[in-house]
Amino acid sequence: MKRNKPKFRQIIDAAVVVIAENGYHQAQVSKIAKQAGVADGTIYLYFKNKEDILISLFQEKMGVFIEIIEEKIEGKDSAAEKLLMLVENHFKLLSEDHHLAIVTQLELRQSNKELRLKINEVLKGYLMLIDRILIEGIEKGEFSGSLDIRLARQMIFGTIDETVTSWVMNDLKFDLPSQAEKVHRLLICGCGK
Amino acid sequence: MKRNKPKFRQIIDAAVVVIAENGYHQAQVSKIAKQAGVADGTIYLYFKNKEDILISLFQEKMGVFIEIIEEKIEGKDSAAEKLLMLVENHFKLLSEDHHLAIVTQLELRQSNKELRLKINEVLKGYLMLIDRILIEGIEKGEFSGSLDIRLARQMIFGTIDETVTSWVMNDLKFDLPSQAEKVHRLLICGCGK
Amino acid sequence: MKRNKPKFRQIIDAAVVVIAENGYHQAQVSKIAKQAGVADGTIYLYFKNKEDILISLFQEKMGVFIEIIEEKIEGKDSAAEKLLMLVENHFKLLSEDHHLAIVTQLELRQSNKELRLKINEVLKGYLMLIDRILIEGIEKGEFSGSLDIRLARQMIFGTIDETVTSWVMNDLKFDLPSQAEKVHRLLICGCGK
Amino acid sequence: MKRNKPKFRQIIDAAVVVIAENGYHQAQVSKIAKQAGVADGTIYLYFKNKEDILISLFQEKMGVFIEIIEEKIEGKDSAAEKLLMLVENHFKLLSEDHHLAIVTQLELRQSNKELRLKINEVLKGYLMLIDRILIEGIEKGEFSGSLDIRLARQMIFGTIDETVTSWVMNDLKFDLPSQAEKVHRLLICGCGK
DNA sequence: AATGAATGAGTATTCATTCAT
DNA sequence: TATGAATGAATACTCATTCAT
Incomplete structure (x- = not known):
């Protein structure tokens, strides 16, 4: 179950920070990945899409x-x-x-x-x-x-x-x-x- | 005063129709212009930007x-x-x-x-x-x-x-x-x- | 009719050159546009897609x-x-x-x-x-x-x-x-x- | 000699099936590995690359x-x-x-x-x-x-x-x-x- | 030998705006 | 006034390959 793995929450928390600080339309996937400390591609191991x-x-x-x-x-x-x-x-x-x-x-x-x-x-x-x-x-x-x-x-x-x-x-x-x-x-x- | 010219309201009314029928993100300037019956560029004679x-x-x-x-x-x-x-x-x-x-x-x-x-x-x-x-x-x-x-x-x-x-x-x-x-x-x- | 306008042929000829010289998979639209001497977006006024x-x-x-x-x-x-x-x-x-x-x-x-x-x-x-x-x-x-x-x-x-x-x-x-x-x-x- | 080991042919046969059924551009290494019944990484023990x-x-x-x-x-x-x-x-x-x-x-x-x-x-x-x-x-x-x-x-x-x-x-x-x-x-x- | 989670480079397309006519 | 052809910046997602276990 992906939802229980640490990176799942890690990415979600990163998304909150990035969206709050940059705004919805400036919250690129690559920015979220960077904030979460993972590679862009890793996002797609835990989420279907943005x-x-x-x-x-x-x-x-x-x-x-x-x-x-x-x-x-x-x-x-x-x-x-x-x-x-x-x-x-x-x-x-x-x-x-x-x-x-x-x-x-x-x-x-x-x-x-x-x-x-x-x-x-x-x-x-x-x-x-x-x-x-x-x-x-x-x-x-x-x-x-x-x-x-x-x-x-x-x-x-x-x-x-x-x-x-x-x-x-x-x-x-x-x-x-x-x-x-x-x-x-x-x-x-x-x-x- | 631009606001009193007929095309001003014409464009606004077109915008309401286009946004309501296509949604905000599908309401391109060119679509609004078409609905209003004017050229794309004409929009910019009445409005600063979108x-x-x-x-x-x-x-x-x-x-x-x-x-x-x-x-x-x-x-x-x-x-x-x-x-x-x-x-x-x-x-x-x-x-x-x-x-x-x-x-x-x-x-x-x-x-x-x-x-x-x-x-x-x-x-x-x-x-x-x-x-x-x-x-x-x-x-x-x-x-x-x-x-x-x-x-x-x-x-x-x-x-x-x-x-x-x-x-x-x-x-x-x-x-x-x-x-x-x-x-x-x-x-x-x-x-x- | 788009096919008769000069830019239509201009872009096609540019595509031939770019594909021949770079290979199919290295023939990016932006490269073709540059070779044709037009902007990337102009391509899409003449062609539906790549x-x-x-x-x-x-x-x-x-x-x-x-x-x-x-x-x-x-x-x-x-x-x-x-x-x-x-x-x-x-x-x-x-x-x-x-x-x-x-x-x-x-x-x-x-x-x-x-x-x-x-x-x-x-x-x-x-x-x-x-x-x-x-x-x-x-x-x-x-x-x-x-x-x-x-x-x-x-x-x-x-x-x-x-x-x-x-x-x-x-x-x-x-x-x-x-x-x-x-x-x-x-x-x-x-x-x- | 890799070529004589069973997995070598197993992977090749898997590749034929996967390519035939999915097409060349949809024949990802992971799909071939799955069809062959091995892990992605195992492919690279038998082949240099795709x-x-x-x-x-x-x-x-x-x-x-x-x-x-x-x-x-x-x-x-x-x-x-x-x-x-x-x-x-x-x-x-x-x-x-x-x-x-x-x-x-x-x-x-x-x-x-x-x-x-x-x-x-x-x-x-x-x-x-x-x-x-x-x-x-x-x-x-x-x-x-x-x-x-x-x-x-x-x-x-x-x-x-x-x-x-x-x-x-x-x-x-x-x-x-x-x-x-x-x-x-x-x-x-x-x-x- | 075998695994599979993680990596990260690479690109077609849209659309608000301009400006020569 | 009015036109509409041309512009060009900006971004999500895939997948071959690696390497710690």
Whole structure:
């Protein structure tokens, strides 16, 4: 299994660095290979083509993402607390890895539609996690029974994503994790009183 | 002034069609010229370069967007009503122009960071419109006094944007304008009871 | 029509020179462009791709070949005389253009099967010319009535081709046209007495 | 001596299969190794490089070819009969091994000039066999005394080769050995009456 | 003897932009 | 104004060969 060999992760980590520092369109395979400390050809022993590097990158990183967040929300009793954990850790994980934040929020979105559809496939796991929290919240009576799950999920993900993107676009200037509580409050209570 | 000459809009409209039908990376200048019924070189009498076409496209379309929405909210008394008008018309305008929806939600996001920063510049007018509604809502006591304007704006824009993108990605299948009221309720009241 | 523009022939002639002097596998498009005195991209205004240059090359040169030979045999009364003209001019035309001889006998044969099939398509015109001579010879009673046209054509073409290839492989040392009469005699009378 | 070890022939036979089924340019060393049931590196214990495989392949196969034909013509009294034996067995041997026919007539000719010169070196043995038959025919008075040996040899080899190539190119459709007698007659008597 | 993971050189093609007419 | 022929920079991927085990 290629995915477990050290060079697989080595190349993916190199790709994150190269894309973050040079931009998507300046991230040539040869640059990634150099950063990973392998020959150009070695890349193709572990990945089918350049696109495969990017999909695998997203799969690996998003996989860890989902895993960690699932772990954090496990012990929590209320859906609201779980949502807070999700927002907090989403912000925390990305603020701890600036390169990854730049890659996921800015650079990878420049990829073509085909690649973006595959990335969306990976994202589905995360969106389903949000859905589970929403359903639990409704069942427990924490959230409104008339909630449209899809729209609520789009609000949650859209708000988180827009906040992170805005943070990245503003050159990572403000402190992201400290926004989690306020964002959480907005998602639960909205703008109203 | 180039912007008022017929060929200026002719080329921009051609660009929308070509990008929507071929995708961002298959929207060559020569294709846009052909669609517009002019020679390749003529493009450069009206636009500095290809990027300038895309920025102008966004400026023109977003300008109309803001204008119409401002008009619609003018007479409304409450901030909540104004927000509803904004969501409703945002959805309505895009659902009336599928080509434009595809271009703004999917294709134009594939542009490089530099171009996206310039697009964000144009977006600021729209975001300031949201800010004005929020401030009015706080001042009138409709919205929570402790609202973080920036975060609230990011929630509103993020939610609207995510909803539209999801609609476009699902091949424009569901009815977008009919979601406005529910989205509005979510933005005002959140997920909670 | 691209085929009539001067650059079309200019590029083909450059290809003959470059392939003859560098070999098929060292005949890069950029080398051909340089030899033709045009930019790399200009090649693609006149040819679909590299393969298209080679096919067009063969078509153009073989077209001239067939045309000239048809002209030469026109006035001849007997099939035997016509066959002599064919051999003589085949040898003469190639011995007058060493570059072309090298390209058709050695270099172009290194192309892949697909390209060779297309080249064979072009060759058919020449083989049909041979067939017409054979049929006339049989009808006029010059050639044996029991002649198998296909085999006879294969003998004629095979013998001519092998002779030319051998001449090219021996570095064009001996005088090719002077062999025509002897080759002609062999084709008519065979090895026997 | 490498040539006598089983893996030497094993690799050569694998090469014939792989080249025949995949084409010259798709016959990678790794594919040949896999077909032969050895590791890539093992190839290089038996052959200097890839070219060496192809030359050895040709040497081995052509060696058997010459051996068998020499055996067949040994007892024959006349040069004409010997020539018939040569044509017949040339056709028979190749029609019995389609893979080999494809490799020698089509695929190996795509090799570069250098390799083809080396292959010609191997062919010389076969051409000398033809020469010996021709000389015997002249001495015995069967063939014309004024025969140019080189040209006659080129006619014989060129005709046989063109016939086989044509057979391979027509997907081995017609029966090759049954053409031998007619080809033989053509070579002895030519097209004339 | 045998393995197979690693190497790294080499090239066709696209397309935004220019400028002579 | 308008044209469109010409330009030329820039890059992913393959595969013969090696060598540590």
